[in-house]
Amino acid sequence: MNREMRLELISQMISEQEIKTQEELQQLLLAQGLHVTQATISRDIHTLQLIKVPGKDGSLKYCFQMDRNHLISEKLRHKLRDALVSMEVIQLFVVVKTLPGHAHAFGVLLDSLDLEGKAGTLCGNDTCLIICRSMAQAENIKKQLDYYSK
Structure with a gap:
């Protein structure tokens, strides 16, 4: 899977569920058959300009900057x-x-x-x-x- 497809998959995951950690995101990608390193996930988070905001239970989750605004x-x-x-x-x-x-x-x-x-x-x-x-x-x-x- 190329980078653009991986970013699209991460965007979809962030939109559909509360993802709180890079490790959780890594496990979700692994379940989709994608083996990625923590460094790659960190770069992808930066590329997508994801930020952390309070989730439904009060703990922090990833979301898009637009959602924060x-x-x-x-x-x-x-x-x-x-x-x-x-x-x-x-x-x-x-x-x-x-x-x-x-x-x-x-x-x-x-x-x-x-x-x-x-x-x-x-x-x-x-x-x-x-x-x-x-x-x-x-x-x-x-x-x-x-x-x-x-």
């Missing part, structure tokens, strides 16, 4: 619905007011997303300040967050 987006959507008080753009900043104690969680989620124009975040107890690279990008980030909150 979707997971973070969904968490942000729920957080915005549950704890957002207000949001406004002030020049290069988006000021996100939250219920007390929720701003830091917003900052963590926002820092995990690749929002174009975001330079960083500063968060206190009930306020998260998104620092933007331009006023237009600040408006765009607010529009994106407005979309998530609906």
Whole structure:
């Protein structure tokens, strides 16, 4: 089996089941008749840009970067619905007011997303300040967050 076919098989396995370790992946490939080394599996994981995220039982499992972004987006959507008080753009900043104690969680989620124009975040107890690279990008980030909150 060539490299592309092996990568396709690994992608299918990751999509269909929770795989937590390289050894587990190696055993699954062996069951398919593929003898691969740990080094090959490590390179394949890097090539596929697999990351580890919490699984259903709380332990870490492999998934695709795209799945992680979707997971973070969904968490942000729920957080915005549950704890957002207000949001406004002030020049290069988006000021996100939250219920007390929720701003830091917003900052963590926002820092995990690749929002174009975001330079960083500063968060206190009930306020998260998104620092933007331009006023237009600040408006765009607010529009994106407005979309998530609906």
